Amino acid sequence: MAENRKDNDLDNSKGALELKRSKKLAAKGCSETITMWHIAGPAILTGLAQFSIGFVTTAFIGHVGEAELAALSVVQNVIEGFSYGLGMGSALETLCGQAVGAGQFNMLGIYMQRSWIITGITALILTPTYIFASPILNLLRQSNHVSEFAGRYSVWVIPQLFAYAFNFPIQKFLQSQSKVWVMTIISIVVLLFHVLLCWVLVIRLGHGLLGAAIAGNISWSVVVVAQMVYIVSGCFPNAWTGFSLLAFQSLVGFVKLSLSSALMLCLDFWYFTALILLVGYLKNPEIAVDAVSICLNLQVWALTIAMGFSAAVSVRVSNELGAGQPKVAKFSIVVAVSASALVGIIFMAIIMASKPHFPEMFTNRPLVIKETSKLGYLLAATVLLNSIQPILNGVAVGAGWQSLVAFVNVGCYYFFGLPISILLGYKFKFGVLGIWSGILSGCLLQTVILLFITIRTNWHKEALQAEERVKTWGGPSEHEPPKNQS
Template sequence: MAIETAPLLLSSNSTGLGTNGNAEQPVVKAVSVVKEFGYESKRLWKLAGPAIFTAICQYSLGALTQTFAGHVGELELAAVSVENSVIAGLAFGVMLGMGSALETLCGQAYGAGKIRMLGLYMQRSWVILLTTACILVPIYVWSPPILELIGETTEISNAAGKFALWMLPQLFAYALNFPIQKFLQSQRKVLVIAWISAAVLVLHAVFSWLLILKLGWGLTGAAITLNTSWWLIVILQLLYIFITKSDGAWSGFTWLAFADLWSFVKLSLASAVMLCLEFWYLMVLVVITGRLPNPLIPVDAISICMNIQGWDAMIAIGFNAAISVRVSNELGADNSRAAKFSVVVVCVTSIFIGVLCMALVFATRYDFPYLFTTSDAVAAETTKLAFLLAITVLLNSLQPVLSGVAVGAGWQALVAYINIGCYYIVGLPLGILLGFTFGFGVEGIWSGMIGGICLQTIALIVVTSITNWKREAEAAESRVRKWGGSVVDY
């Protein structure tokens, strides 16, 4: 079963029309480029639109829980916020990263027409991620001393640690959810995920209000609603897969899920390292800022900026998923030229959106801080940081997209090394040097870390530019054969 591919409107044999072919050739090629760009853009948005919507809905589950917890009390808000951003944030990054291996494997298998292998791949990912979830359980259990170690107060650490224990079911929901979503995304069934996420978000809002505020269950109610919402997403997606068989991609459970796991584990670990290094990079900014003298106002300001950046990141996550599907599908179908053109289209689109978002941040720099604070001092500090936020928003419109290209092509290990070098060997030390040694404070810390993002983005642009896409298509074919299991035609 081969996938439908974009028509290649450009041709090296195009000679124009009639006797004036040579004169008309540039015009014909220009028209062809515009038509092909429009066609590819339409295909991209059909994937990216629902993916962005899904990311916003699922991001909002934790955000809503924090909002309702804030109406209970300051300690409850701190407990939920810290657990969400540190403990669950750590687990989220690991699970999302390891689950992203499926974007490469399922996407390329689907493109090659080996649709029955998708169910096998998903089951292998479940085995690996459920094992990883068990390994992460001690972090939840021992979260109070871990949080105190990184600078949280004893009171907040104990409250967040208690909430973390209650949130263990969410950890195992992550382990099932991310492979399911990559399985469905690779088949372009993004609308299914979007509708399920939207329905669960509505229920989550209603029951959060009922349990946390109306019935007065506080953190207990928050844990019940958040756990239930994530498991409801998992259950509804599984029901869809089991009932519809996902057009043949699901043919039941098999013991082959436990065979030939090592190569799968290596790609999953490379994916986890690659995405976690990106996911945690800007989170470190808040922690480092807390080490400044008189950190209260800078921490509040940087938290507001990271909140804005987090919402903006949902757009990039949608394009990340879309280009990963497009590249993996086209490489799996041996359409190297279509894969390359998809990368061009998504980069142009993402940069355009990034410029708009950057302009919006800069234009509203005196106003948007008051959406989050009533303190003039915090608002003024946030306005000072708006220029750095605008640059970060622009860079983060392109950088996650290039990471999506890397996932679609299977370059996770290479990008992991690039991330280590650019982020943690260059960007982070540079930020600490500027912020503390040279006394530029939070602006210096953030500027140095932006330098790391710039360097990483340039490195990914170079890698993408020099890539031999024909060779990548051949590698995708080899990967499908190699990791198909003991029985390739399962």
């Protein structure tokens, strides 16, 4: 009897302990989710608003003509894809986040200025791809008619390339400190302004692609100027203390991490650029490119939401590693992946339910609508997969794994996914469906590998490396408030 009572007491004690642990875990999860959404929410709205500038432009041009829409799509997905070389600014995401965690706020403005130097020079290097877009596209055996329109448009949007060069580091500067609501408001206001500009220049005045380019140039310039005014207005007394010659110091280590960041992002983005190029070799390329570009616009729109979670998990991981809290960083990853995957499932369901109708947002041409609808299931699968993969990229940026992920991308995308795309699309004559299926298989393999790497990571070791990184690229002389400021 006594033994039974002891067993019951022991069971009750274990049950109470498990209940206490469950409540503690639930409270911890709830707290982390709130923190994550505090960063991800405005980041998502900002990303959606800024991406929608291009989305709105596509919608207006889609009602001008097939060739114009195809040309715009090629510029956005191929020529402007080179602007992801500005992903060199992602080094800022790693360093600023870890500096915030370590309490070195005085380094943030210096890091941003270093990033401006690097992305500005990168934009200059990339300018010839815009100037010679037409011959480049002809060399890639794209339609002559589309290449001609695309060549003109790409020259007109060169100012946007330099706007991206300044905007990317500004975003990372603000995100690393979880100061994104003003950026969100600016982006939403500019988006509404852009809709009006496009209507006036493209539809009312009938300037077509030229009107779209002018509208985009003005809108992106307003975004950059407004954000810069916010930064220098005195809202960041510790992080922004003015322009400094220290921005030109320690550039070698910064450039190395920047190159890894750019390579990681470029390989990721160019992989889907290959989809547009491969489809351009099929019969009736204008219809095929239009259909794929409509799907990619929707896919990138959904991806923008995942990128909000990616930015949030990058901030959380870099902040916590910089603060020497590896367990918190690991828990943040679990919360971010779960939340983004849930959003991905919802979007997948919406796309599958609206498959016959969503193309009508972009075009009223029956052939394009029919071809686009056929891609609905592949688009839904891509959206689901891309609700997880960017989060893992965000983890990589937060931890500083850009070089490792770049190697993974090369293997999964270019040695696995692309060959399958070519075989299915051309050898087995599945066309667009085959090409996209191959692309999707590479994404799936990459996601599985990154999940394995993340699970197997020693996060205590990552925290020590973050501490060393802050010391190396901060430097003893930079721990004090910067001097030599102009």
